[in-house]
Structures are given as C-alpha cells and as structure tokens.
Amino acid sequence: MVYVKLENLEKSFGSIVAVDNISLKIEESEFFTILGPSGCGKTTTLRMIAGFYKPDKGKIYFNKKLINRLAPEKRNIGMVFQNYALWPHMNVFKNVAFGLEMRKIPNEKIKSRVKTALDLVNLGGLGDRTPDQLSGGQQQRVALARALVIEPDVLLLDEPLSNLDAKLRVEMRTEIKKLQKNLGITTIYVTHDQKEALAVSDRLAVMGNGKIVQVGSPLEIYTKPANKFVASFIGLINLFHGKISKINKTNVWIKTNEGLDLVSSSLENVREGIEVILAVRPEHIEVHPQDFVSKKANIANGIVESIEYLGDLSRYNVKTQYQLINADQYSPSVEKSFKIGEKVQISFEKEHVHLIDIP
Amino acid sequence: MERLENIGDWLLIRLKNLRSIDKFSLSLFLIAIILLSVFVLLPVFSVVLNAFIEPNGEIGLQNFVNLYATPSFRRGLINSIITASFTLVATSAIGIPVAYVMTRYVFRGKKIFTLLTILPLMIPPFVGALALVGMMGRNGIITNFLQDLLMWLGLNISLEGGLILPNIPGIVFIQTFHLWPLIYLNTSASLSKIDPTLEESARNLGSSGFTLFRRITLPLALPGFAAGALLVFLWSISDLGTPIMLNFTEYSVFQAFNELTIQGGYREMSSVISIVLTAISALVLLLVNKYVGLKEYATIRAGAAPKSIQKKISSKLSLIVVFFLSVLIIFSIIPHLGTVVMAFTERPHYGEWIPRGVTLEYMIEALADPRSSLSIVNSMVYSLLASFAGIFLGASIAYLLVRKKFPGKSILDMISTMPFAIPGIVIGLGFIYMFSQPIIGNFRLTSIWYILVIAYSMRRLPYTVRSSHAVLKQVHTSLEEAATNLGASKIKTFTSITLPLIMPGLVAGAVLIFITSFTEVSTSLILQPLVGPFGAYARPLTLQILLLAKGGPAAIRVASCLGFIQIIVTSIGLYITNKLLGGKAGLAFGG
Numbered sequence: 001m002v003y004v005k006l007e008n009l010e011k012s013f014g015s016i017v018a019v020d021n022i023s024l025k026i027e028e029s030e031f032f033t034i035l036g037p038s039g040c041g042k043t044t045t046l047r048m049i050a051g052f053y054k055p056d057k058g059k060i061y062f063n064k065k066l067i068n069r070l071a072p073e074k075r076n077i078g079m080v081f082q083n084y085a086l087w088p089h090m091n092v093f094k095n096v097a098f099g100l101e102m103r104k105i106p107n108e109k110i111k112s113r114v115k116t117a118l119d120l121v122n123l124g125g126l127g128d129r130t131p132d133q134l135s136g137g138q139q140q141r142v143a144l145a146r147a148l149v150i151e152p153d154v155l156l157l158d159e160p161l162s163n164l165d166a167k168l169r170v171e172m173r174t175e176i177k178k179l180q181k182n183l184g185i186t187t188i189y190v191t192h193d194q195k196e197a198l199a200v201s202d203r204l205a206v207m208g209n210g211k212i213v214q215v216g217s218p219l220e221i222y223t224k225p226a227n228k229f230v231a232s233f234i235g236l237i238n239l240f241h242g243k244i245s246k247i248n249k250t251n252v253w254i255k256t257n258e259g260l261d262l263v264s265s266s267l268e269n270v271r272e273g274i275e276v277i278l279a280v281r282p283e284h285i286e287v288h289p290q291d292f293v294s295k296k297a298n299i300a301n302g303i304v305e306s307i308e309y310l311g312d313l314s315r316y317n318v319k320t321q322y323q324l325i326n327a328d329q330y331s332p333s334v335e336k337s338f339k340i341g342e343k344v345q346i347s348f349e350k351e352h353v354h355l356i357d358i359p
Numbered sequence: 360m361e362r363l364e365n366i367g368d369w370l371l372i373r374l375k376n377l378r379s380i381d382k383f384s385l386s387l388f389l390i391a392i393i394l395l396s397v398f399v400l401l402p403v404f405s406v407v408l409n410a411f412i413e414p415n416g417e418i419g420l421q422n423f424v425n426l427y428a429t430p431s432f433r434r435g436l437i438n439s440i441i442t443a444s445f446t447l448v449a450t451s452a453i454g455i456p457v458a459y460v461m462t463r464y465v466f467r468g469k470k471i472f473t474l475l476t477i478l479p480l481m482i483p484p485f486v487g488a489l490a491l492v493g494m495m496g497r498n499g500i501i502t503n504f505l506q507d508l509l510m511w512l513g514l515n516i517s518l519e520g521g522l523i524l525p526n527i528p529g530i531v532f533i534q535t536f537h538l539w540p541l542i543y544l545n546t547s548a549s550l551s552k553i554d555p556t557l558e559e560s561a562r563n564l565g566s567s568g569f570t571l572f573r574r575i576t577l578p579l580a581l582p583g584f585a586a587g588a589l590l591v592f593l594w595s596i597s598d599l600g601t602p603i604m605l606n607f608t609e610y611s612v613f614q615a616f617n618e619l620t621i622q623g624g625y626r627e628m629s630s631v632i633s634i635v636l637t638a639i640s641a642l643v644l645l646l647v648n649k650y651v652g653l654k655e656y657a658t659i660r661a662g663a664a665p666k667s668i669q670k671k672i673s674s675k676l677s678l679i680v681v682f683f684l685s686v687l688i689i690f691s692i693i694p695h696l697g698t699v700v701m702a703f704t705e706r707p708h709y710g711e712w713i714p715r716g717v718t719l720e721y722m723i724e725a726l727a728d729p730r731s732s733l734s735i736v737n738s739m740v741y742s743l744l745a746s747f748a749g750i751f752l753g754a755s756i757a758y759l760l761v762r763k764k765f766p767g768k769s770i771l772d773m774i775s776t777m778p779f780a781i782p783g784i785v786i787g788l789g790f791i792y793m794f795s796q797p798i799i800g801n802f803r804l805t806s807i808w809y810i811l812v813i814a815y816s817m818r819r820l821p822y823t824v825r826s827s828h829a830v831l832k833q834v835h836t837s838l839e840e841a842a843t844n845l846g847a848s849k850i851k852t853f854t855s856i857t858l859p860l861i862m863p864g865l866v867a868g869a870v871l872i873f874i875t876s877f878t879e880v881s882t883s884l885i886l887q888p889l890v891g892p893f894g895a896y897a898r899p900l901t902l903q904i905l906l907l908a909k910g911g912p913a914a915i916r917v918a919s920c921l922g923f924i925q926i927i928v929t930s931i932g933l934y935i936t937n938k939l940l941g942g943k944a945g946l947a948f949g950g
Contacts, residue, residue, distance in 0.1 A: 050840075082837075083835065087841075
C-alpha cells in the first residue's frame with residue numbers, strides 16, 4: 001500500500017498562481033477528497049500528482065520515494081478523467097486492456113483480468129461495444145475499470161461524476177466508495193460538489209485560491225468549519241458578526257452588530273471584547289408560534305418571508321429585526337407548517353453556536 | 360511606472376512562450392515558414408512587383424493605365440466580373456431551394472437524389488466543358504437533335520453555331536452546372552445544424568411561412584451559404600479551363616494566360632491582370648467575412664448534426680419536387696454522358712444526332728500514344744507526391760496551430776490560408792518569375808517536373824491544413840493523457856491513440872489534394888512549357904487533354920477518352936473522401 005505526501009507544492013500559469021504552497025499527507029488506503037470551487041487549484045494539484053504538470057516548487061512522494069521527475073507513464077497511477085477520455089476507435093475490451101498491454105502482460109492474463117475488471121464494475125459482457133454505444137453511466141464504469149485493471153498504487157478521480165444526472169451520481173458515488181474500500185487503493189478524489197465530498201471521503205481538504213483551507217473528516221469539516229470560507233462553502237449556514245461581551249466558565253455572551261444578544265458554549269481561544277463570527281446551521285434552529293415558551297438559550301422573533309419545501313424538510317426564511325435567518329423544519333406536515341407573513345419565534349441551543357475566525 | 364511594469368510582464372510572458380515551445384515544434388515552425396515564404400509569399404510578391412515594372416523598365420503605374428486603356432482587357436475584366444456574378448446568382452437559385460428541400464422534406468427517392476447531387480463534382484470541370492462543347496456546340500449531338508426537332512415543328516431557326524457559344528452565357532451555363540452543388544452542400548450543412556427550437560420559438564411568437572424563412576432560417580443558414588458562394592465566386596473568376604475550351608478570349612484569366620504563353624505576349628500585363636483578379640478575390644473574401652462571418656467556413660466536419668425538422672410532404676407535391684430535381688440532375692450529367700458518348704461512339708456525319716456505333720478506336724489511340732498514356736501516369740505521380748507533401752506540411756501546420764502556443768502563430772495561420780484566395784495563375788506566374796532563372800549552367804528549377812508537384816501542394820495547402828485542423832481538434836488531449844497515465848510512452852501514445860484517430864482526416868485531406876491536383880488546370884498549363892527536353896513525355900493529363908482538344912474533331916474524341924479516365928479516377932477519390940468524411944466531401948471541394 002502507498003501513501004502520498006505533498007510538500008510545499010507550487011504551480012503558476014503565467015502570472016496566475018494556481019497552487020500556492022500546499023502540503024498534504026494522504027494515508028494508505030484512504031479515500032481522500034480535495035474539495036473547492038472551480039479555479040481553486042484542485043485539478044492542478046491532481047494533475048501534478050499524475051505527472052501532467054511539473055510543479056514549480058515542492059515535492060511529491062509515494063511512500064518514501066520522490067516522484068517529481070518520474071514520467072507520468074512510469075507512476076503506476078490509475079486516473080479517471082472528467083470526460084472519461086475513452087478512445088473512440090477502440091471497443092470497451094481494448095480500452096480496458098490498453099494499460100495491461102503497455103505492461104507487457106501475456107494475452108491470456110489480459111483477457112481474464114479485463115473480464116474481472118468489467119465484472120467488478122457490472123459491465124460483464126459489454127466488451128465488444130464501442131464507447132459511443134454506451135450510456136454516460138456505462139462509459140463512466142469503463143473509465144473506472146480501465147483505471148483499476150492495472151492495479152494502480154494510487155487512484156485519481158477528477159470530478160468523475162459531474163457529467164451524470166443527479167440520481168446516477170448518487171448511485172455511482174456509493175459504488176465507487178464500496179469498490180475503493182474492497183480494493184483498499186489509496187484514492188484521491190477531486191470535486192466541487194460538497195455533498196459528494198462529505199458522502200464518500202474518509203478525510204477531505206477544502207481548497208480556495210490555491211491554498212488548503214482546512215483538512216479533516218467530513219464530520220469535523222461540517223460541524224467545525226475553520227473559517228467563514230469553509231462554513232459558507234459547505235452546506236447552508238447562518239452567520240452573525242459580533243463582539244464578545246462577557247465570558248464565564250461555561251458560556252460566552254456575544255452582542256451582534258445588529259444588536260441581538262446570543263449565548264454560545266464554545267470557549268476555545270475566546271477573550272472579552274474581540275470581534276468574532278458566529279455560525280449556526282439551519283437544522284439547529286427551531287421555528288415556533290410567537291407565543292411559544294422556549295427553553296433554549298437563544299431566541300428571536302420574526303416574520304416568515306419565504307418558504308422552500310424540499311420534501312424531507314421545509315426551509316423558512318425568517319425576517320427578524322436583526323437579520324434574515326434560515327431555519328429548517330424537519331418532517332414538515334400540513335398542521336405544523338407556517339405561512340408566509342406569519343409571526344414566528346426562532347430559537348437555538350448555545351451548543352450549536354460556533355465561533356469562527358477568532359483573531 | 361505601472362505601465363512600464365505591465366509591458367515588462369507582457370514581454371516576460373512572451374519570452375516564456377517562445378522558450379516553452381519545444382525544439383521539435385520550433386523546427387516544424389521554421390520549416391513551414393521557410394517553405395511558405397519561398398513557395399507562396401515570394402512568388403506572389405514577385406508578381407505584384409512585376410506588375411509595377413513598366414515596358415521601359417521603370418517602376419510605375421503605366422501597366423495599370425494600359426490595362427484600363429486597352430478596350431479588350433477592360434472588357435475582359437468586366438466580362439469576368441459579370442460571369443462570376445451571374446454564375447453565383449444561378450448556382451444560388453438552384454442550390455438554395457435544393458438545400459432547403461433536401462434538409463426539410465421527406466419524399467420518395469430522396470436517398471438517390473442525395474447521391475446524385477454530388478455527381479457534378481465528380482467531373483473535372485475542364486472535361487465537363489469539353490464534353491458540353493462536344494454535345495451542345497457546333498454540330499454537337501444535342502444541337503443537331505434540337506435542330507431536327509425545330510425543323511419538324513416547322514420553325515426555321517438555325518442552330519448552325521451551336522447552343523453553347525464562346526460568350527458569357529456559355530461560360531455561365533457550364534460553370535453553373537458544375538458548381539451548384541457547392542452552394543447546395545454548404546447551405547444544407549448550415550441548415551441541418553439549425554436547432555429546431557429556434558424556428559419553433561419563432562412560430563410560437565407568430566411567425567410562419569416565408570417570413571419565418573426570411574427572418575430566422577435564412578440568417579442562420581447564411582454562414583454556410585456564404586462559404587459556398589465564396590467558393591463559387593473565387594472559382595469562377597479564376598477559371599481558366601472553361602474559357603480555353605470555348606475559346607472565349609475576352610476573359611481576364613484567359614488574357615493573362617495568353618499574354619504569358621503566346622509569342623509576342625507581354626508578361627508584365629499578365630501580372631497586372633492577375634493582380635487585379637487577386638485584388639477582386641481578396642476584396643470579396645474580406646467583405647463576406649466582415650458582413651456575413653465565415654465561422655463555418657467550408658468546414659469539414661465528422662459526426663452527427665443535431666436532429667432537425669423533417670416534414671413529410673404530400674405525394675402530389677413530392678411528384679413536383681422529384682420532377683424538378685430530375686430535370687436538374689439530367690442537365691448536370693450531360694457532361695458525364697457527353698464524355699462517354701464522345702469517347703466510345705463513332706462520330707456521326709454532319710447534322711446527324713444518332714451515334715453511329717460503339718467503338719474502342721479512340722481509347723486504343725489514346726493509350727497507344729505514349730504522350731497520352733504517359734500523361735495519365737505523370738499526373739498520378741505528380742498528384743500523389745503533391746498529396747504526400749501537402750498532407751505532411753498541412754498536418755504539421757495544423758498541429759502547431761491546434762496544440763501549441765507561440766508568437767507568430769497568427770502569421771502562420773494567415774499565410775497558410777492565403778492560397779485559398781489566390782488564383783492559380785498567380786502561383787504559376789510567380790513560380791516563373793522566381794524559379795525560371797538558370798541556377799547552374801542551363802539548369803532551371805522550372806525545367807523539371809517536380810515544380811508541378813510543388814505548385815500543386817502549395818495551391819491546395821488550405822484544404823489540408825483545414826482537414827487536419829478539424830480532426831486534431833476532435834482529439835481531446837485527455838485521450839492522450841489517459842494513455843500516458845496507463846504507461847504508454849510518447850511514441851506509443853502517438854502511434855496507438857493519436858494517429859489512428861486523425862488518420863481518416865489526414866487521408867481525406869490527401870485524397871482531396873490528389874483529386875484537385877489531378878484535374879488542376881491553371882498551373883499545369885502555365886508551368887508546362889518549361890518542362891525540360893522530354894517535355895512532351897512529362898506532360899500532366901490536363902495539358903495533354905487541352906492539346907488534343909485543340910487538334911480537330913478526331914483528336915477531341917481522344918481527349919474525351921483521357922477525360923473519361925480522369926472522371927473515373929476522380930470519382931474513386933471522391934468516393935473515398937466521402938466515406939472518410941461521412942458524406943461531407945463536397946464541402947471541401949472547389950476551385
């Protein structure tokens with residue numbers, strides 16, 4: 001098994017810095033995701049690992065071996081391209097067999113290994129088809145089989161699901177994850193889709209402007225975003241800007257710039273008088289009629305401005321005297337629902353108020 | 360200060376780009392630029408320069424004044440422009456409706472017509488003119504038939520001089536029935552690419568019928584039509600074969616040719632006329648480019664077009680459509696039929712229109728004369744070599760244009776598309792200016808046959824650059840990267856991925872050069888008088904056909920036999936191209 005280590009990698013195109021001094025370690029057999037908006041440098045990083053770009057600075061290791069100068073064809077990496085890059089002049093079998101032919105594997109073995117690989121991705125029996133006779137999902141599987149059949153040290157996936165429709169995307173990501181766990185290949189996955197990243201990764205790195213902003217497990221990233229960028233890029237979040245007014249052993253009191261008083265239980269690095277940003281996820285905010293007696297620490301009154309019904313939840317946009325606040329009501333029903341213009345009360349626990357961007 | 364820094368940045372990036380180009384690409388670039396300079400830029404430049412050399416050796420505008428002052432030259436120029444314009448109108452009048460009907464309607468026999476519409480392109484224009492003159496000229500079979508018909512009807516009209524006369528209508532007639540498929544193919548390519556929803560939304564907003572066609576469909580199809588129209592205009596104005604066949608001397612290209620080849624001709628006048636013709640061509644090209652835009656400029660495209668609207672029409676209407684298409688096709692294949700009739704039937708006596716019997720006499724005569732039979736072999740060899748050279752150079756240029764970033768790229772792009780708007784006579788003339796001086800002793804570059812190979816490959820360079828460009832663009836770099844990623848070396852990636860993918864395009868481009876060179880008129884005729892001591896045995900086919908065609912009624916029959924062979928070879932080539940390009944061969948075809 002192989003681990004991948006990136007040390008102070010840098011890459012510029014002309015005057016644009018695409019990757020700005022990043023360091024990462026991807027553990028053996030780990031499913032690691034690089035997540036970020038388009039143009040953040042995630043694909044550039046992946047292509048440096050694959051060997052298609054030479055880093056301007058920094059080092060790439062597979063285990064203890066420095067591979068900066070190794071040609072892409074010598075790296076034994078399986079890669080799935082965003083557009084799949086299936087060769088239109090070869091059928092499915094030949095596409096998958098290509099990497100084995102390059103490794104001078106005897107024909108008999110190639111046949112059995114290609115068959116195994118195609119069975120693995122549920123494409124057994126389609127070896128004679130040409131790529132244009134396959135659906136998008138099937139093409140994706142061929143690309144995956146082609147990358148896996150060579151038993152690569154590392155598997156690179158460059159937004160492999162972005163060309164599929166929503167339902168297929170969810171199916172395929174589950175399948176890829178299962179395959180990866182069974183085969184135990186160290187995998188680096190690049191995507192801009194935060195839901196996908198949270199769903200499949202063991203760990204993930206959030207990238208922005210060529211830099212790594214935060215590395216952690218999906219749960220850590222979601223519940224404890226390191227800063228405003230991560231917080232607003234991953235999921236929906238309510239942000240409050242304010243100043244710490246009081247601290248004791250269990251609580252922090254904050255007055256927001258709009259004048260709302262909030263209580264939080266996150267005590268890390270807090271000092272009285274400093275400016276902070278508070279983040280509260282919509283799913284932690286409850287909506288009640290205005291006369292409801294809440295036991296929660298943080299309460300505000302407002303008017304329902306709009307409602308998005310999403311099936312498993314209703315997302316309320318509540319206009320308080322301070323600012324707009326998103327609140328999710330799970331398993332909504334006709335009886336429990338509110339109407340636009342209705343006066344409501346919102347409330348949330350102090351445990352769910354996270355302090356970020358503490359100076 | 361800030362500005363200065365910006366310039367510094369800009370320079371740095373430029374220099375980086377220059378350094379980023381690898382040695383291999385740099386040498387390709389240099390080779391291409393040198394070849395293009397020596398064989399395109401300098402010859403054209405020398406023609407321009409010589410146009411300004413006055414009879415007394417001084418530099419000035421006297422030649423242009425003479426051109427204007429000589430009535431026959433002035434008429435020649437006016438005739439050329441009028442002919443090209445009328446041919447354009449006539450081909451459009453045929454091509455646009457056919458394109459519309461063929462892309463929008465479903466009717467019986469449509470498949471056959473799709474095949475038949477390419478027929479006119481299968482006949483080398485030179486041979487077509489020869490056959491038309493033979494069939495519809497003085498004492499031609501069709502002329503005699505119509506004469507008898509008129510007599511039988513009791514009409515006393517004499518067709519003594521023939522139906523096709525050495526005048527503008529004669530030339531327009533011949534050009535129109537050869538060139539209308541260029542309009543049809545380019546327009547229908549555009550039409551079939553129109554997204555149906557664009558028309559549907561116009562309908563939805565209340566537009567229909569002719570208004571819909573005029574406001575929505577036509578503007579959308581305009582780039583394709585413009586590309587075809589441009590091909591037709593440039594082809595017509597630089598056409599040398601047809602006026603020679605009709606012996607219509609008041610035609611600019613023919614006059615330039617005569618000034619160059621006839622004893623006592625004045626070579627500089629030939630330059631002046633050619634330059635004026637080039638200027639007209641360039642002007643038209645620029646105007647069309649500016650006002651219409653040629654985004655789809657006669658593109659060779661593989662792959663399926665989006666589904667367009669196709670309506671079934673009633674059987675009554677379908678009958679009318681089939682009738683008109685049949686008439687059109689019949690007119691279009693008169694040259695083919697004529698060639699066969701003239702090559703394989705005995706000559707009827709004066710005034711008769713029924714051939715007197717089948718004969719192989721002329722074909723045997725053609726093959727027995729080494730000058731004729733060798734001319735077939737010669738043209739094959741010249742054209743084959745030209746297509747190898749052309750595709751190699753064209754593919755290299757296309758590779759640089761598609762895959763590389765370097766300063767000077769736009770210049771390379773421009774020079775390599777230049778021959779498109781330059782009449783063949785300019786290239787021929789330029790070659791004479793540049794290469795007919797003795798180099799060592801009596802040896803001249805123009806006195807050996809491969810000057811023709813060079814002229815052919817340079818003249819058709821835009822086709823090969825374009826066809827290679829198109830296929831290379833389709834090969835996404837990730838296809839190559841996927842192979843490298845799986846362990847293939849650079850060479851292996853090229854041979855097993857890139858080459859097989861671009862091969863059809865390359866071969867199609869090569870075959871196109873082959874066909875167009877095989878039937879090339881202007882440079883073949885202009886450069887021939889210089890082809891060495893064994894000149895008579897080194898002639899290209901088109902030259903041999905011309906010489907025979909001018910040699911009396913029996914020799915015309917032999918010329919037709921050679922023409923027949925030319926048709927067969929061209930048809931095979933066109934068939935191959937069509938297969939490789941998925942039925943779009945006609946688009947790349949022209950002048």
